[in-house]
Amino acid sequence: MKQFEILGKKDTRSGFxxxxxxxGRQNPDVxxxxxxxxxxxxxxxxxxxxxxxxxxxxxxxxxxxGMAAGMTIGGKIPYTGTFANFxxxxxxxxxxxxxxxxxxxxxxxxxxxxxxxxxDGATHQILEDIGMMRMLPHxxxxxxxxxxxxxxxxxxxxxxxxxxxxxxxxxVVPIFIQPDAKFTIGKADIxxxxxxxxxxxxxxxxxxxxEAAQQLAEQGISAEVxxxxxIKPLDEKAILDxxxxxxxxxxxxxxxxxxxxGDAVAQVLxxxxxxxxxxxxVNDTFGESGTPDELMVKYGLDTPNIxxxxxxxxxxx
Amino acid sequence: MEIQQLQAIASQVxxxxxxxxxxxxxxxxxxxxxxxDFLTVLYFEMMKHNPDHFSMDGxxxxxxxxxxxxxxxxxxxxxxxxxxxxxxELSTFRKLNARLQGHPSTDKKIPGVRMASGSLGQGLSNAIxxxxxxxxxxxxxxxxxxxxDGELQEGQIWEAAMYAAANKVDNLIAxxxxxGRQIDGDVEDVLSLGDLSGKWQAFGWEVxxxxxxxxxxxxxxxxxxxxxxxxxxxxxxxxxTEMGQGVDYMVGSHKWHGVAPNVEQLxxxxxxxxxxxxxY
Numbered sequence: 001m002k003q004f005e006i007l008g009k010k011d012t013r014s015g016f017x018x019x020x021x022x023x024g025r026q027n028p029d030v031x032x033x034x035x036x037x038x039x040x041x042x043x044x045x046x047x048x049x050x051x052x053x054x055x056x057x058x059x060x061x062x063x064x065x066g067m068a069a070g071m072t073i074g075g076k077i078p079y080t081g082t083f084a085n086f087x088x089x090x091x092x093x094x095x096x097x098x099x100x101x102x103x104x105x106x107x108x109x110x111x112x113x114x115x116x117x118x119x120d121g122a123t124h125q126i127l128e129d130i131g132m133m134r135m136l137p138h139x140x141x142x143x144x145x146x147x148x149x150x151x152x153x154x155x156x157x158x159x160x161x162x163x164x165x166x167x168x169x170x171x172v173v174p175i176f177i178q179p180d181a182k183f184t185i186g187k188a189d190i191x192x193x194x195x196x197x198x199x200x201x202x203x204x205x206x207x208x209x210x211e212a213a214q215q216l217a218e219q220g221i222s223a224e225v226x227x228x229x230x231i232k233p234l235d236e237k238a239i240l241d242x243x244x245x246x247x248x249x250x251x252x253x254x255x256x257x258x259x260x261x262g263d264a265v266a267q268v269l270x271x272x273x274x275x276x277x278x279x280x281x282v283n284d285t286f287g288e289s290g291t292p293d294e295l296m297v298k299y300g301l302d303t304p305n306i307x308x309x310x311x312x313x314x315x316x317x
Numbered sequence: 318m319e320i321q322q323l324q325a326i327a328s329q330v331x332x333x334x335x336x337x338x339x340x341x342x343x344x345x346x347x348x349x350x351x352x353x354d355f356l357t358v359l360y361f362e363m364m365k366h367n368p369d370h371f372s373m374d375g376x377x378x379x380x381x382x383x384x385x386x387x388x389x390x391x392x393x394x395x396x397x398x399x400x401x402x403x404x405x406e407l408s409t410f411r412k413l414n415a416r417l418q419g420h421p422s423t424d425k426k427i428p429g430v431r432m433a434s435g436s437l438g439q440g441l442s443n444a445i446x447x448x449x450x451x452x453x454x455x456x457x458x459x460x461x462x463x464x465x466d467g468e469l470q471e472g473q474i475w476e477a478a479m480y481a482a483a484n485k486v487d488n489l490i491a492x493x494x495x496x497g498r499q500i501d502g503d504v505e506d507v508l509s510l511g512d513l514s515g516k517w518q519a520f521g522w523e524v525x526x527x528x529x530x531x532x533x534x535x536x537x538x539x540x541x542x543x544x545x546x547x548x549x550x551x552x553x554x555x556x557x558t559e560m561g562q563g564v565d566y567m568v569g570s571h572k573w574h575g576v577a578p579n580v581e582q583l584x585x586x587x588x589x590x591x592x593x594x595x596x597y
């Protein structure tokens with residue numbers, strides 16, 4: 001089985017910050033907007049180097065999204081930055097009308113997604129954002145898995161014409177994607193090849209899925225691990241090729257079961273290849289305060305939960 | 318253009334409005350009629366724009382955003398009469414497969430429309446964004462918007478108002494259709510705007526007032542607003558209008574906000590509105 005070396009540990013939001021700075025250097029049309037969370041989003045470096053292309057919106061997210069949509073008229077590529085909760089739920093109608101329906105080239109960049117926001121609690125821990133964003137026509141939804149991939153994705157979306165939702169997080173997590181790896185929107189990464197079960201994950205759950213595959217291998221179970229960094233458009237071929245081989249699947253995400261990656265995968269399978277699926281995700285409940293690690297354990301999003309789900313799905317084959 | 322010519326265009330625009338809404342048996346005639354004079358003067362006299370070659374980016378053109386998208390009939394008519402798309406297309410308003418959606422959208426690529434609107438309160442933010450991009454592009458043209466007065470109850474308007482003043486977005490002229498009516502009744506009764514001029518002043522805007530049916534006033538105030546651009550402050554014009562202006566039984570009542578006239582009512586309206594440029 002392919003072994004993954006931990007290249008270091010960093011937060012994915014820092015990957016966004018570095019990617020934004022780098023794409024800002026490469027593409028003069030890139031502009032950035034932030035709603036009073038410049039430090040949290042790691043946008044300070046862009047602000048320092050390109051003060052004329054940085055727009056501080058204050059704590060007024062609806063106006064920020066509306067302005068970003070307007071800024072595309074004349075050719076700018078606006079990146080908006082705030083927490084995932086305020087990037088989606090708070091401004092759903094603004095995104096729906098001014099960005100998605102109007103097909104504006106806005107990049108909605110959302111940090112502190114999910115339970116791993118931690119101690120601030122459920123008011124800030126959005127677990128519905130992937131669902132909301134993937135329901136919108138014209139919207140591309142990307143959830144990269146580590147620092148390097150978040151940086152690569154941040155740069156890649158500038159070349160994609162159309163609205164994008166880019167979701168990343170707060171905690172320091174392992175880096176395992178090579179810094180020079182090619183990131184292609186809509187093309188899943190097959191990280192580990194296997195024959196008994198397919199694990200499809202996104203975001204912070206990808207590393208945990210690798211850990212789970214390693215533990216399963218020790219028990220004689222061969223798991224294929226797919227990093228589904230693009231939830232929409234979904235790489236249906238990668239899913240069908242893999243599940244066609246393994247005949248069962250576990251999906252894993254730091255998101256509500258309703259509307260997330262698991263739902264998207266189930267839709268593909270039910271249409272083309274109905275086979276057993278188990279889900280790792282948050283089951284119709286809000287989060288709470290705690291450390292990120294404690295919350296991932298309490299809400300069933302940890303490595304042992306993936307192992308358990310694999311064993312359950314194998315019995316249903 | 319002479320005032321008489323503009324008035325003739327506006328008369329035809331009003332005919333278009335009532336015919337479109339009646340033809341679709343749905344739509345919003347009241348506010349549309351009230352803004353016919355303003356939009357006619359804006360598009361045929363004030364703005365530099367290019368109806369023959371519409372471009373989404375609108376570089377080196379003045380831009381217009383309709384924030385209160387439900388008065389799409391008046392905008393569509395003015396756009397068609399200005400040459401953005403065939404006048405005959407007005408007959409497709411609100412019909413299946415039409416580019417003229419009930420509320421303006423870019424979805425079907427209708428020339429002249431740069432942003433969807435209808436869910437209220439978003440157009441000022443959109444316009445500020447476009448104005449910021451003009452500044453970045455060293456494009457010294459102006460961005461115009463139109464808003465309903467009831468629409469000002471939306472919080473996003475005031476987020477945008479705060480931003481534009483704090484950041485000196487001075488290539489922006491917003492106009493409020495101050496007709497005092499909204500769906501449920503008088504704005505004063507539904508949710509009073511209070512001292513509207515004072516509110517905008519307190520937010521740091523230059524505030525002008527204008528009679529939306531007086532052509533001399535439209536000329537004078539819009540030209541004055543133009544001269545005030547580039548001075549570090551956004552500009553808002555509070556434009557007094559009558560909902561339903563031009564059709565006696567609609568004037569001054571919120572009841573025609575979103576109701577289509579029937580065949581008899583349409584005839585009664587058309588008698589009052591001279592056909593100046595030929596019906597579609």
